[in-house]
Amino acid sequence: MAGKRPKLEVVRRRRVSRPQEHPAPDFNEDDESALLCENLPEYGAEEDEDVPGKVETNEQEEVDLNSEQRQESSFTVLSTTLVSSPIYPNSVKWSDDNLIGIATSQLITILNPALIDGPRGFVTASSGPPLVVGTVQQEDVDDSCLLPIRLSKDLRPVVRSMDWSPQGLAPNGGCLLAVCTRDHRVKLYRAPHSEYQCEWIQVYDVSELLNGYHLKSGPRWKETQEGDSSPGFAVVGDTGTGNELALVRVENQSNCEGPTSKDLAMVPFGSSVSADTRLKSAMDPKDFLALTNVLSYVSVGWSPAFRLESFSNQSLKKTNLIVALLALGAKSGEISILKCTQPVNYSLEKATSSPDVSLVTIIKAHESWVSTLTWCKSGKTLKSETDSDTSKCEEILLATGSTDGSVKLWVGDVGNFTDVVANSDPFILLRKIVPEDHSPVTSIALINGFRLSGCIQVAIGKGSGSITVIEVSREEDAEKEVKKWDAHSHAVTGLIWAFNGHCLYSCSQDNNLYVWKCDEENLVTLPFPHDSSDKSKRSVFLADSVLDGYYGLCLSKGSLALATLRGVSAELLDQMYESRAVKAMAQVFWVGNQSFQTSSTPADEIRIGHFEAYIRNWESNLLEALHYLENINVKLALWDVRASLEHLACIKGKKYVNTVILRWISSLGLVYSDANDGKETISSMKTRHEGIVNASSRRLQIVFAILKGLFLTEGHDPLTIMDKLSFRKSYETFETFDYGWRSFALDIEHELRERLVHLSISLVLLVFKDGNASTVDGKYVDYSALMCMLQWITINSSKVSKQVLCDAHSLAQIFRRGVELESCTICAAKVSFMSTEMGICDGTHPHKLPRCSVTFKLCPPGSHWFCYCCARWASKQTPRIFFTCSSRHSLNNLDSSELIQDVEPACPYCGILMQRYFPDSFLRLSLV
Structure with a gap:
């Protein structure tokens, strides 16, 4: 077990003049390929050469930051620097097993928020054989429609999009990481749970599966590209190595032995092609462009896990499948939906089998690039109408955004994923939320059952900096409520709902991070949570003038911590010691004290003596997080809850934390008091035996895990x-x-x-x-x-x-x-x-x-x-x-x-995921 880490020095650099603001990206409405992501390298791409400048190197001074100085800086609790620059929006993701993945250029850095400056994991985007789509005639190479392809041959391995799978899909019970690179490859990675290395292991290449399907499907992609909006459907197996293709050029010469450099060709990688074969496989330039866009993936997104339960009256057998869907957005506007099934057996040994991945359907969603997509559970349960089989399944929602500005909401019947029938339609269009307006969609946040109203709340961020909030009803004739605000001056790079839709976090390239509250008529800015404790400040300080923009944000499992990714202006750093090693900064904020009132900021509340309101916000949000974690469909991760309680202990004291936990356990009916003086302490409490017996295993596990971490460490x-x-x-x-806590914990342990x-x-x-x-x-x-x-x-x-x-x-x-x-x-x-x-x-x-x-x-x-x-x-x-x-x-x-x-593979006493016992020098999960 790790010992105490040495405390980092808090260093403040003298104030440097703020750099000139970057102009907002200029999008050409007539060019549908003018995606925000393609313009971002200008502001965040890694520089190959030193930037000459006249910035003076300032001395570093150790200071004790008071409350006013903290307001000028970022109110971070944890922060760390990264060695490569961010490029695309939505580049930071928080996994169900409490890992933070950060995409910067060609590298994905995986951090443990409990040890954010400790061991790390890495996924390196390696350049493989390029994809092949077909052959065109020599005279068609200079066709105008092929000009974008010829000009966009950027083979640098850069991560374009990534997302974590739900917990339980990896061979060891953890999460898989889906990575989409600029060469349009989509691969799945797992943690090196048995290899003792920091580089994550590739377990599946989704691109090969989809390429094999499109090669076998023949003209389906052509018909869809020409306007057929009906979704294609197929279930295909693994493709062999013979279908691994490369985008190459072959000379129109009879004596060439392999691919060289003039015609665009589709050949098995490493094979030679004869002149006759080239002529037979020649394609029309427009067909070549269409198929290229179909195979060019630019966004990925995992759905929440759902359980398929069915009971057949004939076989008298009940089957359970835990499944998650992976959506891939392409340049053609199509979305490929794949199904990944949970492994039958979990193991800590080296995995020898690939994940069970299959193609479900392909949807023609948009007429331009699918720039972003997000999933959400519908909460609606369906039952089969047949007499021979009764099954229960859920509906799932998918929101998709495009570079043409349109946003659509799709609904999928999970029951169709069990027994697949050809030409079935598992996803249907529920509503076209936003029409085309040529302002690319960069981020979408989706929440169902908004404030218990039963409506679907969609927040849309665009490249123009605007945020649109739409409340959608499932009824066909119901009108949707649209609210649009110019929230940022530059592109919105991150959006996420928090605290059951009570507030919305947004970040942008304009270097601003906002908290919003949706009123009946407009979007109101809420005060950002303020950290009032010097004891919790454990970050290496960089002035705000050095940080040049946000590239994404994400929330922890209990919504008590917020992680962000920021770029760094290298010309404002020390050119000898910092500029080459500090390219970006990852920050983690405590947001458990988030206030939903707009009257005053938390900092003002603390100054004028409203400290109790600050503490009440912490307590109410903590109890809400604990209530959310009691859902058995949510994988248990208590890191942010326990860390927040320790944070409160530093601010208010251990006795206050003791009182908060005592009130929470009393509300659950697990303890009671016979004291008449009104002073309830754990020593005066008695265990309510009936409450423990009637409590769920998940509730007892949460209580035991919290008590073990706060009071029982030995x-x-x-x-x-x-x-x-x-x-x-x-x-x-x-x-x-x-x-008293030990005695109560022993009672819970005995019951479990x-x-x-x-x-x-x-x-x-x-x-x-x-x-x-x-x-x-x-x-x-x-x-x-x-x-x-x-x-x-x-x-x-x-x-x-x-x-x-x-x-x-x-x-x-x-x-x-x-x-x-x-x-x-x-x-x-x-x-x-x-x-x-x-x-x-x-x-x-x-x-x-x-x-x-x-x-x-x-x-x-x-x-x-x-x-x-x-x-x-x-x-x-x-x-x-x-x-x-x-x-x-x-x-x-x-x-x-x-x-x-x-x-x-979880502990029966605390409910968290069990794992291999690693030395402290390796990245591991910190679920508590």
Whole structure:
């Protein structure tokens, strides 16, 4: 476990004159290729040569920043510098497993916000073989329609767009990263969870799949390009290496052996082409241009994960699929929708299989480039009308924006993705929100159920700097409400809704970051959250005059932290020490104290004594984030919640944080107080046993994870932390303040462990009841694991429920075997069961061995899952039904079809994703 990092010095550079403002990009309305992204390199591209200038190098002085000086600078809590310059908008994304991906030029830098200046991961955009679309005649090479292609041959590997997948699609249970580069390649990457390297691993090339489809589909792309708006449809498998193509030129000479340089040709990479073959494959220049635009992808976006549940009355089997969709926007205006299914089994070993990716449909969405797209769940559940099969599925929304200024809203029926039928139409156009106006769309923010009104709220940012907010109703005859404001002077590079649509964050190349509130008639500016604590300032300072614009923003899982990406004016930095190494800056703001009132700024509130209003904003937003995380469909990540509580402890004190958590737990019905003096403390509270029994597993896991991080931290040895927590014999060594929390945490831990044992034993009993006793050993729970659980029940017989005691007695009657002690994996000595966390062998030199937190038996040699929250190990994964358990009593009425389900690589006690135990020098997840 990482120790305390040395505190960075806060350095302030003397004020430098502000550079001249960049002019707004000038877009030609007649040229549909005048996308904002193509003009951005002028302002943010990496420079190859030193810029001569007369800027004096100023001395650096250490200062103590007071509140007024902080207002002149950025109110950042965390910041770090990057080595390459940003180019395109929306270049920063926050993943479900709490990693920040930042696209700058040819490099994607992956940061851990908990250690933002610590270890990093990288994805390097490498130049591969260019894509091939066909062959044109020699006399057609100079055709005017091919001129844009000939002039745009920029083979530099630059990242154009990227997005994180939902958690659970990677082989280790994490997120996949989809990357679209300037050469129109789209690839999927995963974390190096078994390679011990910083470079991420490519696992799939989506471009090859789509190229293979278009080559096989024949004239479908031509018909669609000529005006057929009906979406194409196909399900294709992996394409072989023979379909890997390169965009090359071949001379019209009979003696050439390979591709050289005059005709545009489509050939397998590395193959020779005869003159006859070239003539037969010749294409019309317009067809060549059309197919080139179809294969040129410029934007990517992942949908939220959704579950497909179906139950057939004929087979009496229930199937569950967790699926996410990947949308690719092309220059032709088409959107390719692909489906990625969650792996059946998760592993920490090196992945040998590729993700399960297939093409679902292709939509002709726009007449120009699809510059941006975003997804959102509809929240509407559909049921099949057939009698033979009943299924439940959701609708999903897709908003797309184009360089011609149009924005459209699509709705997809998730049920059509299970059993695919040719020529089906899984996506239909719900509404054309904005018509063409030749101002390119650069960013879209989408939220459904806006302020519980049931409407769809869409925020649209454009290259002109305007922001349009539209409230769309699902009813066909309902009028949409349109509001448009000139919010920025330059292109909008980032938009995102926060706090359930109560505010909208926007950033632009004009170097401004705003918070907006939608009133009934206009867009009102809200004060940006102010950091009032010097203790939380841990950033290396750069003056605002050096930072020349924003290139994107994103929110954490609980919407309590905001990450931004800013460019840097290299000519204003020290030309010897800084200009070559500092090309951009990533910043993380605390926004948990966001106020929705426009009367005064948070900074003014603090100055005039309204400190309590500042704290109330923190408390209300924290409780809202905790309420959001109780949704079982949301993967658990508590980093921003726990970090915000620690931030509040620095501002208000530990006792205040204790009071906030106590009020929250009391509102959940988990504790109560008999005190009559009105002073409620944890020592005066009593555990409400009925509340814990009736609480969901997700709620108990959230409470335990927060208590573990704030009050129960002891040392850094992962083999001893939880052993002290679970099996201490006295409490005299702990402070009185923490004693009540420890006792309450032990009650929650015992309830979760009892549910896990109950579920495991019930599975075995149901298997015996169905007559499948042969599947007990090995497939579900082996004999040694069952014996460990029975021993735990015997030790805690006074605490477990009667139902668990009854099930344990039934299981003991079935096996009728004595207890067999486990053997040490190092010296083969016997190991007695004394703890669920570890075992100590009886050898001459006792060895301390970790136990699996799921099965309670000793972990075998090899790679194991590790929980960085509660320092537990696991050799097997927990059934997913354990995490969706609504109460203890819900485990009493299960059947075998519900128990035989997928597993989840998450800790059964804190609910966060488990991972490989890495040294501190490697990038790892910090979900707490």
